[in-house]
Amino acid sequence: MPLNIRTYHDLTEPDRSGLAGQIAAQRRRVAARLAGVGRVVAVMSGKGGVGKSFATAGLGRALARAGRTAGVLDADFNGPTIPALLHIPVARCALRDDAIEPAVSSDGVRCFSMALLLQDGRPLGFRGPEAESHVWRETLEAATLREFLADVAWGTLDRLLVDLPPGIQRFQELVDLLPAPPAVLTVTIPTAESRDAVRRAMQFAQERGAELLGVVENMVDGPFTGDAGEALAREFAIPLVARVPFYPDLRVWDGLAQRMLRSS
Amino acid sequence: MKFLCVECDRQMLFEERRLPGDGTLAAAFRCPQCGRAVGLLTNPMETQLVASLGVKIGGTTIEPQPLETVRGMVTTGRDDAFEDGKGETGNGNGPLPAWSREAQDRLARVPNFVRGMVKKIYADYAKERGIVEITPAVMDSARSDLGLEGM
Numbered sequence: 397m398p399l400n401i402r403t404y405h406d407l408t409e410p411d412r413s414g415l416a417g418q419i420a421a422q423r424r425r426v427a428a429r430l431a432g433v434g435r436v437v438a439v440m441s442g443k444g445g446v447g448k449s450f451a452t453a454g455l456g457r458a459l460a461r462a463g464r465t466a467g468v469l470d471a472d473f474n475g476p477t478i479p480a481l482l483h484i485p486v487a488r489c490a491l492r493d494d495a496i497e498p499a500v501s502s503d504g505v506r507c508f509s510m511a512l513l514l515q516d517g518r519p520l521g522f523r524g525p526e527a528e529s530h531v532w533r534e535t536l537e538a539a540t541l542r543e544f545l546a547d548v549a550w551g552t553l554d555r556l557l558v559d560l561p562p563g564i565q566r567f568q569e570l571v572d573l574l575p576a577p578p579a580v581l582t583v584t585i586p587t588a589e590s591r592d593a594v595r596r597a598m599q600f601a602q603e604r605g606a607e608l609l610g611v612v613e614n615m616v617d618g619p620f621t622g623d624a625g626e627a628l629a630r631e632f633a634i635p636l637v638a639r640v641p642f643y644p645d646l647r648v649w650d651g652l653a654q655r656m657l658r659s660s
Numbered sequence: 661m662k663f664l665c666v667e668c669d670r671q672m673l674f675e676e677r678r679l680p681g682d683g684t685l686a687a688a689f690r691c692p693q694c695g696r697a698v699g700l701l702t703n704p705m706e707t708q709l710v711a712s713l714g715v716k717i718g719g720t721t722i723e724p725q726p727l728e729t730v731r732g733m734v735t736t737g738r739d740d741a742f743e744d745g746k747g748e749t750g751n752g753n754g755p756l757p758a759w760s761r762e763a764q765d766r767l768a769r770v771p772n773f774v775r776g777m778v779k780k781i782y783a784d785y786a787k788e789r790g791i792v793e794i795t796p797a798v799m800d801s802a803r804s805d806l807g808l809e810g811m
Contacts, residue, residue, distance in 0.1 A: 399666050400666075400669075409670070409671040415715050418714075418715040418716070418720075419713070419715060425724075488740055488741065488742060488743045489742050489743065490743050491726065491743055491776070494723070494726060496726045512741065513730070513737050513738060513773075514734075515737065515738050516738075518736040521735040521736040522734060524683075524704075524712075524733070525683060525704040525705050525708055527705070528705055531709060532708045532709045535712035535713060536729070536733060539713065539714045539729045540729065540730050543714075543727045543730050547727050548726075
């Protein structure tokens with residue numbers, strides 16, 4: 397005779413383990429920490445090497461020059477570059493009771509990055525069983541993103557820029573963690589190959605409810621040919637907010653910052 | 661994950677957790693009606709997956725520390741990544757618990773990257789319970805009670 401077993405959602409008794417409650421508490425901690433942030437902007441691209449971090453740092457510094465408070469969360473844990481791009485020297489992180497103080501650039505941009513924590517030249521290594529480590533490594537990176545959001549004393553910011561690694565996985569994790577999907581600033585280079593890869597990422601972001609703020613076309617005066625920036629802007633009916641040459645002057649970034657500030 | 665005593669149709673309650681230090685986890689659950697207990701045993705990968713979520717089977721009684729998962733799991737962190745001392749003496753008022761020589765030796769073996777956080781967690785645990793001296797036995801109890809795998 398088969399056993400009559402209640403299923404998971406049939407159980408209503410209090411659960412001391414409270415795993416679901418612990419996850420919910422993590423989400424509340426993220427929301428509480430970001431309560432003073434005007435807008436979270438994910439800087440993303442479906443492709444590597446297009447200059448996301450370069451554009452993120454340029455935008456962050458321009459926002460600061462415009463008198464706005466800006467932070468940059470370097471979400472590329474395996475190839476963190478934001479502190480170097482913001483000219484922030486690696487120094488000890490200051491602990492408060494419930495948070496870590498972000499590093500601050502000479503322009504006033506607040507920043508947190510795995511580069512502040514790792515030994516020079518060493519890859520990000522996690523403790524754990526080596527066999528089948530792909531099962532848990534991505535989960536740990538998502539937990540790292542959660543802690544960078546929730547445990548850094550970001551304070552009051554007009555914009556928190558999240559510099560994402562190539563691909564879409566970290567963006568999905570960001571969507572899962574935030575109370576609402578972040579706005580998205582997309583970076584591409586002019587080529588058709590970049591256009592096709594970035595299009596997929598933009599589609600992904602749009603399908604998850606993110607507002608697409610605009611496209612930055614980077615490296616426009618170099619060896620690359622194409623019109624990826626214009627094509628993507630037209631296709632998604634969003635503005636091409638900046639065309640960035642190899643050696644941009646401050647006016648390029650200041651113009652981008654002004655457009656970003658007007659977009660909300 | 662929940663356990664159901666099918667005979668009693670009652671959800672079993674978490675009772676005890678053990679971290680033997682080999683990457684595995686053992687947790688006991690007991691039926692509140694008939695008293696029958698079952699053990700949940702996870703292999704290192706399963707234990708790691710749960711730890712990666714930043715949750716603890718059986719729950720926890722102390723507030724999470726800043727960057728707790730990162731500091732507890734990253735193996736390539738700089739020794740001097742965090743300032744020493746600040747905020748690492750335990751929460752609340754009252755005297756700080758003392759550290760026995762053996763406990764200090766054990767703490768000294770913890771990598772610098774995570775040592776300050778570990779020290780604070782043990783201090784909080786001891787103060788919460790009115791323990792005046794932290795010994796290796798207290799550290800073992802804290803590891804199991806708080807689910808501090810690897811600390």
